Amino acid sequence: MRKESRQFFENLLHAPSLSGFEQPLQRVVRDWVSPFADQVTTDVNGNVIAALNSTGSPRVMLAGHCDQIGLMIQHITDEGYVQFSAVGGIDAGVMPGVRVFIHSRQGLVNGVIGRKPIHLQTAEERRGEKFEMHKLWVDIGASSKQDALKRVEIGDPISFELGPFPLQGNLLAGAGMDDKAGVFVVMEALRLLSRRKPKCAVFSVSTVQEELGLRGARTAAYAVDPQVGIAVDVTFATDYPGVDKAQIGDIRVGKGPVIARGPNINPVLHDLLVAAAEKKKLPWQTEAVSRATGTDANAIQISREGVAAGLVSIPNRYMHTAIELISLKDLENTAALLAETVASITPDTDFTPL
Numbered sequence: 607m608r609k610e611s612r613q614f615f616e617n618l619l620h621a622p623s624l625s626g627f628e629q630p631l632q633r634v635v636r637d638w639v640s641p642f643a644d645q646v647t648t649d650v651n652g653n654v655i656a657a658l659n660s661t662g663s664p665r666v667m668l669a670g671h672c673d674q675i676g677l678m679i680q681h682i683t684d685e686g687y688v689q690f691s692a693v694g695g696i697d698a699g700v701m702p703g704v705r706v707f708i709h710s711r712q713g714l715v716n717g718v719i720g721r722k723p724i725h726l727q728t729a730e731e732r733r734g735e736k737f738e739m740h741k742l743w744v745d746i747g748a749s750s751k752q753d754a755l756k757r758v759e760i761g762d763p764i765s766f767e768l769g770p771f772p773l774q775g776n777l778l779a780g781a782g783m784d785d786k787a788g789v790f791v792v793m794e795a796l797r798l799l800s801r802r803k804p805k806c807a808v809f810s811v812s813t814v815q816e817e818l819g820l821r822g823a824r825t826a827a828y829a830v831d832p833q834v835g836i837a838v839d840v841t842f843a844t845d846y847p848g849v850d851k852a853q854i855g856d857i858r859v860g861k862g863p864v865i866a867r868g869p870n871i872n873p874v875l876h877d878l879l880v881a882a883a884e885k886k887k888l889p890w891q892t893e894a895v896s897r898a899t900g901t902d903a904n905a906i907q908i909s910r911e912g913v914a915a916g917l918v919s920i921p922n923r924y925m926h927t928a929i930e931l932i933s934l935k936d937l938e939n940t941a942a943l944l945a946e947t948v949a950s951i952t953p954d955t956d957f958t959p960l
């Protein structure tokens with residue numbers, strides 16, 4: 607991956623972006639994409655829309671959601687411990703023992719999610735405690751409620767510790783790969799397309815609040831009014847112990863973008879994506895989704911009078927934990943696939959399934 611693009615991705619990973627609190631990350635997006643886009647706008651919900659050749663036809667929307675799951679301060683105990691609720695689908699079982707960042711108005715406050723030592727646990731607790739969010743707490747080192755309130759306040763967002771953790775073989779682990787990987791891809795695709803003079807109009811959107819029900823994509827799709835929309839998200843890799851390929855399929859990290867098929871996907875667009883991958887000799891994988899997907903592609907497809915929707919996903923291990931893992935190679939190949947597909951769309955391309 608080129609140096610500048612990798613730096614952009616790392617900046618995204620360092621930027622806090624809880625659902626509803628995406629502004630720090632959207633600032634990174636606007637700064638990076640402005641030189642390549644004809645116009646960059648931010649709507650009242652916080653979606654960032656980067657437009658290229660906006661008078662072209664048809665109108666194509668690329669969507670990656672910029673919000674990440676996390677926590678929010680709900681209560682502070684008299685002793686100064688911070689109790690929280692979940693923002694998005696968090697597995698309480700992965701919470702104890704992690705480092706967190708509280709993003710307060712005064713800046714970053716470090717915290718850790720504590721747990722009673724194994725020595726002090728009852729036999730029942732040792733056998734496998736069922737973790738419940740409201741029984742956990744963040745320890746910021748405060749001596750009292752009053753002391754804690756000097757640094758943080760009710761409603762502050764809390765993220766896992768942010769930033770990439772490089773592993774062997776071009777892999778990166780870290781919080782929020784879901785879906786900063788997708789934001790990276792749609793903006794990188796716009797950069798690639800800015801050198802190709804596409805016939806269609808391209809709108810790369812960093813959408814907000816996907817984790818709370820595809821809320822940003824819904825309003826952005828109304829505003830952009832596309833005929834074609836491709837969501838880029840992460841999907842479940844099934845290449846580690848204990849996952850059932852019979853449920854999800856055979857999806858591997860590093861083996862290329864995953865092109866979805868199913869009722870949420872326009873068949874003409876699906877075939878265009880596959881043809882573009884084949885033409886450019888890009889690796890790709892397939893995924894069957896037999897229902898409306900849990901991605902922005904769902905909101906986009908049923909916007910206004912209907913949109914030809916596609917879904918391209920980046921294989922991801924350990925989704926919705928502090929150490930989500932992806933391959934940088936997959937990111938590059940996904941951006942190349944999107945650029946190639948969009949460049950092949952002309953005013954004559956008919957997406958009506960006949």
Ligand SMILES: [Zn+2]
Binds near residue numbers: 839840
């Ligand atoms: Zn996602």
